[in-house]
Amino acid sequence: MFRGTIAAARGPLYTTNPRRVARGRLKAYHSRAGAPPGVSPRFVLYPGIFVMPRPIVARIDPSALAHNVGVARAAAQDARVLAVAKANAYGHGLLRVLHGLAGADGLALLDLDEAARVRDAGFRKRVVLLEGLFESRDAAAAARYGADVVVHCREQVDLLREVPAGQRLGVLVKLDTGLNRLGFPPSDLPGVMDALAGHPSVRDVTLMTHFACADDGRDVEAQLQRFRASAAGLRLPATLANSAALLRYPEARGDWVRPGIMLYGASPFADATARELGLRPVMTLESRLISTRTVRAGDSLGYGFQFTADRDTRVGIVACGYADGYPRHAPTGTPVRVGGISTRTLGRVSMDMLTVDLSPCPDAGVGTRVVLWGDDNPVDAVARAAGTIGYELLCAVAPRVPVVVAPVVARAEGPAT
Numbered sequence: 001m002f003r004g005t006i007a008a009a010r011g012p013l014y015t016t017n018p019r020r021v022a023r024g025r026l027k028a029y030h031s032r033a034g035a036p037p038g039v040s041p042r043f044v045l046y047p048g049i050f051v052m053p054r055p056i057v058a059r060i061d062p063s064a065l066a067h068n069v070g071v072a073r074a075a076a077q078d079a080r081v082l083a084v085a086k087a088n089a090y091g092h093g094l095l096r097v098l099h100g101l102a103g104a105d106g107l108a109l110l111d112l113d114e115a116a117r118v119r120d121a122g123f124r125k126r127v128v129l130l131e132g133l134f135e136s137r138d139a140a141a142a143a144r145y146g147a148d149v150v151v152h153c154r155e156q157v158d159l160l161r162e163v164p165a166g167q168r169l170g171v172l173v174k175l176d177t178g179l180n181r182l183g184f185p186p187s188d189l190p191g192v193m194d195a196l197a198g199h200p201s202v203r204d205v206t207l208m209t210h211f212a213c214a215d216d217g218r219d220v221e222a223q224l225q226r227f228r229a230s231a232a233g234l235r236l237p238a239t240l241a242n243s244a245a246l247l248r249y250p251e252a253r254g255d256w257v258r259p260g261i262m263l264y265g266a267s268p269f270a271d272a273t274a275r276e277l278g279l280r281p282v283m284t285l286e287s288r289l290i291s292t293r294t295v296r297a298g299d300s301l302g303y304g305f306q307f308t309a310d311r312d313t314r315v316g317i318v319a320c321g322y323a324d325g326y327p328r329h330a331p332t333g334t335p336v337r338v339g340g341i342s343t344r345t346l347g348r349v350s351m352d353m354l355t356v357d358l359s360p361c362p363d364a365g366v367g368t369r370v371v372l373w374g375d376d377n378p379v380d381a382v383a384r385a386a387g388t389i390g391y392e393l394l395c396a397v398a399p400r401v402p403v404v405v406a407p408v409v410a411r412a413e414g415p416a417t
């Protein structure tokens with residue numbers, strides 16, 4: 001079906017020709033040379049030619065990331081930008097996109113593994129661990145990797161004793177101003193500050209809080225006031241704002257802002273699209289049609305017969321399923337682009353495939369490019385249809401999906417030749 005498909009896009013080449021794959025297999029799996037930037041050497045057949053195990057690919061555009069960092073920086077004004085890159089940079093691959101985050105003043109990460117990876121890759125700016133130390137041995141490692149730590153409970157104040165003598169950590173004291181997840185109640189702050197004052201392992205202190213509903217504005221003002229009341233007189237740097245607060249509540253900027261989702265080109269709001277916010281998608285999840293057919297009026301399709309055609313309908317089968325990270329609960333009608341034309345999914349998503357309506361795309365055939373999300377098909381719209389948020393979809397792209405770090409370039413949308 002894909003015999004001889006060597007698509008010479010304006011960029012790397014790939015093939016899905018099974019014989020070529022078979023011939024190249026040894027080389028493909030044992031060569032560590034010749035991988036274009038961003039392509040796992042696992043998929044390289046020959047220098048410049050790599051194999052996609054299936055047509056699905058996640059394309060990452062670091063220039064879009066750099067652009068979005070610029071949008072965050074403009075909104076931050078004088079505040080510094082701590083780019084939230086936990087969860088493997090929201091599923092984009094932390095090291096893959098590190099250079100796209102170079103315009104930020106630091107990174108907010110989840111754990112020491114992420115901190116070690118960015119330090120080993122040469123990142124020298126501020127690194128913050130958003131949940132701080134989990135156990136005693138983390139203290140020495142945080143010091144070794146120069147990671148600042150959130151301290152959100154008494155146990156973590158105690159863990160600071162485990163920092164090796166002579167070394168000091170930057171500490172972010174987290175206040176719970178209403179989210180009721182992590183952090184000290186404001187009434188505990190004086191005691192915590194006493195415990196940290198003159199502490200031999202503490203280099204400096206930043207005050208921090210996190211909003212519960214910055215995306216719809218509920219309680220932001222109340223949380224802000226609780227924070228201000230607690231911070232009054234302490235003269236410490238503050239960090240409060242996630243993407244939503246940064247974009248809608250300038251009064252919550254503080255000294256360091258912590259944007260996450262907006263950097264990856266998705267909207268934190270239900271009532272504003274990423275494009276309206278001036279953001280560009282960083283990830284495009286795309287695949288191809290691997291089969292087409294016409295279902296007759298009255299026929300049902302897919303597992304559970306979730307969709308029944310009310311008229312003869314041409315449909316396409318896409319190489320993408322829930323084992324790739326596409327949400328299984330995405331219902332009929334979830335937006336998808338086929339050959340550059342907007343259409344919808346039909347029926348239940350299965351493990352490796354999903355079905356699309358080809359009624360608006362009469363020229364689509366086997367090999368036609370399908371954009372599951374990203375370029376011209378916002379992840380937020382797909383998420384909304386599936387009853388979730390863009391964050392979850394981006395973070396859930398499965399390890400089996402090949403990733404190519406390259407700008408999304410204009411490619412032939414039609415059937416492969």
Ligand SMILES: Cc1ncc(COP(=O)(O)O)c(C=O)c1O
Nearest residue numbers: 084210242243244258259260261
């Ligand atoms: C403590 C903290 N700050 C900032 C962020 C970034 O939030 P967003 O991705 O909504 O900008 C997160 C993300 O969950 C977070 O947990």
